Amino acid sequence: MDKNLENKFLEELDNHQNIIHKVCRTYTNNESAHKDLFQEITIQLWKAYPKFRGESKFSTWMYRVAFNTAISLYRKNKRDIDTGPIFDNMKELEYKEYNDEQDKQLDLLYKAIHSLNDIEKALALMYLEDKSYNEIASTLGITEINARVKMNRTKTKLKNILNP
Template identity: 65%
Template sequence: MNKELEHQFVTNLEKHQNIAHKICRIYTNDRDSHNDLFQEITIQLWKAYPKFRGDSKFSTWMYRVALNTAITLYRKKKRSIKTQDYETVNFKIKAEEYDDEIEKDLKLMYDAIQQLNDIDKALVFLYLEDKNYAEISETLGITEVNARVKMNRLKTKLKNIINP
């Protein structure tokens, strides 16, 4: 990959890395797993970047790659993840520290979201990211009507989990 493409990738990743951190927060329970998943998402984004055509925004493409990576890795019952050494990648990204204390107020919601299946987690995540139903349906590969119906059911389910 040429230096200009590498620079574009690093710039975009630094700008949108919170997308990956939020996905990691939803699909993991501890800091080590969070860091492992973030690393794997970064590697998968790096591998796929030369094929990114720009048909959608970088952030939309990143959501899709990151969610697919998380779902693929955590759908398996084994929690062992084959990862590549992060140090072997030539670029360095200034990582923002992800402080769990900042997220204290959201802990109850995250705990409820943890109880959902992988696809429902992705749907809730995209909804919380203020994605419209057209973007959600495109990212998840479902119809817009299906996304709306599922989200309404999930709202009720989450309310029942939080307030039994």
């Protein structure tokens, strides 16, 4: 692959790495699974990057790949991740630790989010990221109206979980 494309990918990945951490935190329950999922999402992003046309923001595209990877990986309960030679010629990517003990309220929120279904998890995460309904709809491949309806239902569900 072209070295410039490789460098651009690494730069974008480094700038938006927190997105992957957030998806990992939403779909995993421990650090080992978090790291495994982080690695798998990174691999899938790298494999899909040559097809990224820039028609959406990199971060929106990244969310879509990350969500799809997380959902498919954990629906299949796949634990063996084959990295293959993908990173052989790439610079070392520094794994930035994600501290999930900074805020007890945040921990409660993530516990509540873990009880949601896969689509609701994605909606909640993008809502917390202040994504527009248009971006949410685009990322999830649904209409904006459907995104609004699903978001309202997800908010109500979260409120009921957090305040029984």
